[in-house]
Amino acid sequence: MTPEDIQAIFFVECEEAQSAAEAGLAACRAGTQDADTIHAVFRAIHSIKGGAGAFGFAALQTFAHGFETLLSEVREGNAPLNPPLVDLLLRALDKLADHVTAAREGAASPQDSALLMELEAAARYDAAGRFDAPVAKPKAKKATPKAAAPSPTDSARDDSALDALLAELSAPSPAPGDQPREQGWQIWLRPLAGAMRNGGEPLLLLRELSELGAVCLQCDTSAVPGLDDLDPDQAYLGWTFVVPKSVSEASVREIFDFAGDDCPITIGEGDTKWADMPYRPAALSPPPPPPAAEAPGEAPQIDTVPAKTPAAPPVGQSIRIDLLKLDKLIDTVGELVIAQAMLAQRLHNDGVAANEEFNMLEGLTRDIQDSAMSIRAQPIGSVFSRVPRILRELAASTGKHVTLKTSGEATELDKTVIERLGEPLTHLIRNAVDHGIEKPDERLARGKSADGTLTLSAEHRSGHILIRIADDGAGIDHTRVLAKAVEKGIVAADAALTKEEIESLIFAPGFSTAASITNVSGRGVGMDVVRQNVKELGGRITIDSTLGKGTTFTLTLPLTLAISDGMIVKVGDQTLVVPLAHVVESLRPAPADVQGMGVESMMLNVRGRFIPVVSVAHAVGALGAVERPEQGVLIVVETESAGQAALLVDNIWDQRQFVIKSLDTHYRSVEGVAGATILGDGRVALILNVDTLVARAAGPRLTLEPIGLEAA
Amino acid sequence: MTTRILTVDDSASMRALLNHALTGHGFDVAQAEDGEVALEWLAMNEVDVVITDINMPRLDGFGLIERLRQGSRHRDRPILVLTTESSEEKKARARQAGATGWIIKPFDPEKLVAAVRRVAH
Incomplete structure (x- = not known):
C-alpha cells in the first residue's frame, strides 16, 4: 500500500466523518439529539484532525483543532447547545469541508481566521460564562489547547518536519541541559514500585539507555530487602549512569517519559547524592493496587466518552430518506408481489406448484414486502x-x-x-x-x-x-x-x-x-x-x-395504501376483486337460507338476521353467471351506508394481495369500481367498490341498471 | 521471535499508517477498529503489545485498557495509547488509566517503533 493509497483512505474517511457530523448537528438543530450525538460529532472532527496531522495538512489540522476544542466544551456541558451555537458549529463544518477539499486537491487553504476566532471565543465565553466553581476546570483546560497549539498553528504551518516538532513537544524543559556535556554527564534514577505497573518494565528503559551509549557507573542495592520480604513487583534498585556528551538530555528524558513520576531521574555533573533521592516506596508510590480495584473508579473518567457501554449499539440508528424514494421502493415491491403471483400461477398451471424453492421465494417476497411496509409504519x-x-x-x-x-x-x-x-x-x-x-x-x-x-x-x-x-x-x-x-x-x-x-x-x-x-x-x-x-x-x-x-x-x-388483500371472484365471464376489508364471511347457502322478496330481490338468512342478496352479475352486467344463490357463493360484506349485504358470485377463486391501480388515471371513474389490478395470469381485474355497489343495488331507490363494463 | 502488535483505531487511514510503519519494521501486526473488536480478538489471540486510539465508538481506548487490566490474561500486557495531546496532564491521565506509554499523533515511524521497543518484553 503506497502512501497515496493511505491518503486516499483518509479522504474517504473525511467524507464519512463530515456526513456523520452533519447528521449529528442536524439532529442538534432539530432538537432530537441525545447524549451520544455530540460525542459522535466530536469523534468525527477529532478523527479528521488526527488524520490531517498524520498527513501533514497543517491548515486543516489547525482548523479542526479549533473546531474540536469548542466541541469538547460542548461535550463536557460547558457550552450550552443553543441555536446560535449549533449555527456556528454548522458554519464551522462547512468551512471544514472547504479545508478537506483544498487538502485533497492541493489547492490553497480557505480563509478561516475569522471563524477560528469565533470558535475560540465561543469556547472561552461559554466556559467562563456560567458557574463559579466548575469554571476552574474548563479554565485550567484552556491551558491545554494553548500548550498544544504550537503544533497546528505555528511550527506545522510552515510545513516543517513534524519530527522536530515532536521532539520539542516531548521534552518538558529542553533549555539548559540540552547542551552536550564536555565529559559526558551523569544520570541518577530510581524506578519506584509503580514503574512496573501496567505492563511497564524499567529494565527495558535501562536497556534503551545503554543503547544510547550510557554506561552504568553504580547500582544502589541498599534498599533490597531480605528474600522473605522481597516483592517481585517492586523495584528496589537505584542506578547511576554516565551518558556520552553527544546524547541530549531530551532524548534521555524521552525514554523515561512513560515511567513519569514512577521513575524519578536527576541529571547533573556529579554533585547529586543518593541522599537527594531517598527510597520512598510507601510515601510517594504505594504498591500497585489490584488493577480491578483501581480501574473502575478512575479510568472511565479520564476521557468524557463513557467507557462503560461495551454493548452499546453503534450510533446513527436512523437515517432520513426522501419519501419519494421510499414510495418508489414500495411500489416496486408491490410489482414484485404481482410478479411473484404471476409466476406462481404459471408454475401452478404447469403442475409444479409444490416446489420448495418457490415456497422460499414466496416467503422472501412476503418478508421484503413486510419490511418495506414497516419502513413507512409509525405508531x-x-x-x-x-x-x-x-x-x-x-x-x-x-x-x-x-x-x-x-x-x-x-x-x-x-x-x-x-x-x-x-x-x-x-x-x-x-x-x-x-x-x-x-x-x-x-x-x-x-x-x-x-x-x-x-x-x-x-x-x-x-x-x-x-x-x-x-x-x-x-x-x-x-x-x-x-x-x-x-x-x-x-x-x-x-x-x-x-x-x-x-x-x-x-x-x-x-x-x-x-x-x-x-x-x-x-x-x-x-x-x-x-x-x-x-x-x-x-x-x-x-x-x-x-x-x-x-x-x-x-x-x-x-395497513398500507399501496397493497390490499382481496378475494378474487368469478362472476360469469368476469374476474373481479372484492377488497377483503369489507368481507365478513362467505358461505354456500342452503336453498332454505335464501328467501325471495318480490320479483328480483332475495334475502339471506344469516343466523336469524336477514340481509339483502346483491347479484354482482346484475350489477356489472356479467354474462353467463349463476342465477340462484344456492348455485354460487355468497360473500357477506359490511358497508357503511347500507349495512350488511350478501354478494352473489359464481365462486371464490383465490385470495391474494393486489396493488390498486386507479381507473381514473388510466381510464375514467366508474361507479361501483374502486380501481383495477393485474392478476397473476397478467389479466386486468376490476376491484369492486363494495359500498357503492351495494348502495346502488340494495338501497331504497334500487335500480338494477348495469354499470357498463364493456371497456374491461 | 517477532513481536506481535495489535493496533486499535477506528480510522482506516490511521490503521493503514500504523500497519505500514510497523510491518515495515518487522512487526507482526493485527488490527481492530474499536475496543469491542479488540477485546474479541484478544480473547482468541496472543499479542505482545497493544496500541490503541482513545476516541473510538462503542468501546474507547480507556475502556479497553480498563477491561484488559481487569482481566487476568492481559493484565500485564504493555499498552500504548495513541494521543494527540502531549501535555503532562494527558500523560498522567493515560498512566492513571493503565496505559504503559503513549505515542503522540501525528507519529513518526521511528518514534513509533522506539516506543514499541521500549515496552515490548
Whole structure:
C-alpha cells in the first residue's frame, strides 16, 4: 500500500466523518439529539484532525483543532447547545469541508481566521460564562489547547518536519541541559514500585539507555530487602549512569517519559547524592493496587466518552430518506408481489406448484414486502397524543369534562394513513364530546358520573387496523335522526330504514341534529367529510350506538395504501376483486337460507338476521353467471351506508394481495369500481367498490341498471 | 521471535499508517477498529503489545485498557495509547488509566517503533 493509497483512505474517511457530523448537528438543530450525538460529532472532527496531522495538512489540522476544542466544551456541558451555537458549529463544518477539499486537491487553504476566532471565543465565553466553581476546570483546560497549539498553528504551518516538532513537544524543559556535556554527564534514577505497573518494565528503559551509549557507573542495592520480604513487583534498585556528551538530555528524558513520576531521574555533573533521592516506596508510590480495584473508579473518567457501554449499539440508528424514494421502493415491491403471483400461477398451471424453492421465494417476497411496509409504519400514538389537548379545549368551550382512555398506542400503520387520520379523528372526537357526551347535570340525572369518558383504541386485526372512538354519552336517538333526515329531505317520509341505515344517515351531507350549532361541531359538514376521508384511505367507518349508553365509531383502515388483500371472484365471464376489508364471511347457502322478496330481490338468512342478496352479475352486467344463490357463493360484506349485504358470485377463486391501480388515471371513474389490478395470469381485474355497489343495488331507490363494463 | 502488535483505531487511514510503519519494521501486526473488536480478538489471540486510539465508538481506548487490566490474561500486557495531546496532564491521565506509554499523533515511524521497543518484553 503506497502512501497515496493511505491518503486516499483518509479522504474517504473525511467524507464519512463530515456526513456523520452533519447528521449529528442536524439532529442538534432539530432538537432530537441525545447524549451520544455530540460525542459522535466530536469523534468525527477529532478523527479528521488526527488524520490531517498524520498527513501533514497543517491548515486543516489547525482548523479542526479549533473546531474540536469548542466541541469538547460542548461535550463536557460547558457550552450550552443553543441555536446560535449549533449555527456556528454548522458554519464551522462547512468551512471544514472547504479545508478537506483544498487538502485533497492541493489547492490553497480557505480563509478561516475569522471563524477560528469565533470558535475560540465561543469556547472561552461559554466556559467562563456560567458557574463559579466548575469554571476552574474548563479554565485550567484552556491551558491545554494553548500548550498544544504550537503544533497546528505555528511550527506545522510552515510545513516543517513534524519530527522536530515532536521532539520539542516531548521534552518538558529542553533549555539548559540540552547542551552536550564536555565529559559526558551523569544520570541518577530510581524506578519506584509503580514503574512496573501496567505492563511497564524499567529494565527495558535501562536497556534503551545503554543503547544510547550510557554506561552504568553504580547500582544502589541498599534498599533490597531480605528474600522473605522481597516483592517481585517492586523495584528496589537505584542506578547511576554516565551518558556520552553527544546524547541530549531530551532524548534521555524521552525514554523515561512513560515511567513519569514512577521513575524519578536527576541529571547533573556529579554533585547529586543518593541522599537527594531517598527510597520512598510507601510515601510517594504505594504498591500497585489490584488493577480491578483501581480501574473502575478512575479510568472511565479520564476521557468524557463513557467507557462503560461495551454493548452499546453503534450510533446513527436512523437515517432520513426522501419519501419519494421510499414510495418508489414500495411500489416496486408491490410489482414484485404481482410478479411473484404471476409466476406462481404459471408454475401452478404447469403442475409444479409444490416446489420448495418457490415456497422460499414466496416467503422472501412476503418478508421484503413486510419490511418495506414497516419502513413507512409509525405508531398511532402520535395521533392519540394530540387528543388530550383537543379535550382540554373542548372542556373549556363546552363545559364537558372528559376522561381519556387510550390503548394500543404502539399499533403501527402507514405514515400517510397516520397523517390523514388526524382530521377525521379530530372531527369524531369533537362530535363525541359535543353531541355524544351529555352535560354534567344531565349525566348525573341519568346516574352517570359527571365526567364523560372517551376511549380511543387501536389494534391490528387480520391485516387491518381497527380504531375505535367510544364515548359513554347519550347514544344516537334513532327517532330523532330519522325525523331530522325526513325534515331535511334526505330520505322519504315513509322510508323504512334499519338501525344501521339510520345511524349511517349522520354521515349524509348536510345532516346535523345538534340542537344548536356550536363552534365545535354541528354545522353538518363534519361527519360526511369524515366518511369521505376514511374512504379515501381505503377504509370504512361503522357506528355502533346504544341509546343512553354511548356510541362507538369503528374505523377499519388498511395497513398500507399501496397493497390490499382481496378475494378474487368469478362472476360469469368476469374476474373481479372484492377488497377483503369489507368481507365478513362467505358461505354456500342452503336453498332454505335464501328467501325471495318480490320479483328480483332475495334475502339471506344469516343466523336469524336477514340481509339483502346483491347479484354482482346484475350489477356489472356479467354474462353467463349463476342465477340462484344456492348455485354460487355468497360473500357477506359490511358497508357503511347500507349495512350488511350478501354478494352473489359464481365462486371464490383465490385470495391474494393486489396493488390498486386507479381507473381514473388510466381510464375514467366508474361507479361501483374502486380501481383495477393485474392478476397473476397478467389479466386486468376490476376491484369492486363494495359500498357503492351495494348502495346502488340494495338501497331504497334500487335500480338494477348495469354499470357498463364493456371497456374491461 | 517477532513481536506481535495489535493496533486499535477506528480510522482506516490511521490503521493503514500504523500497519505500514510497523510491518515495515518487522512487526507482526493485527488490527481492530474499536475496543469491542479488540477485546474479541484478544480473547482468541496472543499479542505482545497493544496500541490503541482513545476516541473510538462503542468501546474507547480507556475502556479497553480498563477491561484488559481487569482481566487476568492481559493484565500485564504493555499498552500504548495513541494521543494527540502531549501535555503532562494527558500523560498522567493515560498512566492513571493503565496505559504503559503513549505515542503522540501525528507519529513518526521511528518514534513509533522506539516506543514499541521500549515496552515490548
